[in-house]
Amino acid sequence: YGFTLPGWKKNKLTYRIVNYTPDMSKEDVDKAIEEAFKVWSVVTPLIFTRIHKGIADIMIAFGTRVHGHCPRYFDGPLGVLAHAFPPGNGLGGDVHFDEDEDWTTGSSGFNLFLVAAHEFGHALGLSHSKDQRALMFPNYAYISPSEFPLSPDDISGIQSIYGSPPNAPDERPTTPTSPKICGSQMSFDAITTLRREVIFLKGRHLWRVYPDNPEAERELISVFWPNVTPGIEAAYENTKDQILLFKGNKFWIVSGYQVLLGYPKSINTLGFPKGVKKVDAAVCNKNTGKTDFFIGDKYWRFDENSQSMEKGYPRPTVNEFPGISQRVDAVFQQKGLFYFFHGSKQWEFDPLAKKVIREMKSNSWFNC
């Protein structure tokens, strides 16, 4: 992380939304801005109060190209999305959004909450971070709203200027929320075994479940595998005591805690054609040494011994796995059986009998 001192010399700051984007309802803009300030107030002593007229510490506006007296110009759609000024008088602390972008509350276009949270980091004195997992990394990256957007790097940075919240139990950077594992709608991005453990991945976090220990251990992925970006989409354990992690068209091979050198590599090196942009889920059948990659409603089969994709694929998933008709979020093998996950459900599948044995909640592996 980086910061520009001295930051604000007070903890109570005011903000004003000067104008609105036509892309979103005013209520959605108000909510996105309020939530974006909350991201920083939960990890610092800072308190943000909205005012509706006059000069606030943090003035928030939408503009295009040359806008008002701002010395920095916008560049039309894409490119620069927004900018902000470090704490100070006048322009200091102000935040501007490029109205030529498509502002949204979701994953399409650019999520106003996420960009605002980043820009408010600047308005509080942070500069850009080189840590690709940090919210203060310069490039835009969508993070699921169920995820708390600050990484440990962001929290360390802002707390080095303002300290931690008055009621924080200790000084370590705290990430106040992570997905509620026992929530009724809990789903997972990827699941893999690792020897006797089962590792569940979601956003920035992973949970390690041991067969004889009811309490799962939660970790930040960045603590476990520092060079791997969060938001892993597929994972599996191969026949060589290694884990392969997939995100977009890249994958890493991890041996123990060590990411092998030269990774990430493109998934095309595994034999996928150029048109394949990502993998939804993957599992290696320890009994056959074959790995099945699930993409949409089809699957590909990879031979771990010859390290090559088998001919005649992809095939419809439901042909080989009757009853598994939805897109597969995650899959793993345990005691010879496959467990397929989609949303908040999972299906236990017998690959020999080729049939679903039972349906369960996704988080049935946790002591909920």
Next chain:
Amino acid sequence: LPTHPEKDNEGDAKLVQNYLNKFYAVEPDPNQLGWKINSESGSEKLQKMQQFFGLKVTGKLDNETLEMMKKPRCGVPDVGL
């Protein structure tokens, strides 16, 4: 800026120049007497950018560097605030 011949696409060269000037030009401090003219060459700025984004630091424009420059981002400079 040293570039690969096939990379010598006019649009890309302009994009790269703008990017480096916008995010890697150390803005001179008006309070300093005899401002130090921003003498950093394009290649030095490019090395800084490649280092910041964890790319191979060559000072030469390659695909990966160009792709990174095309990604939507924040308008605040990465160095020399």
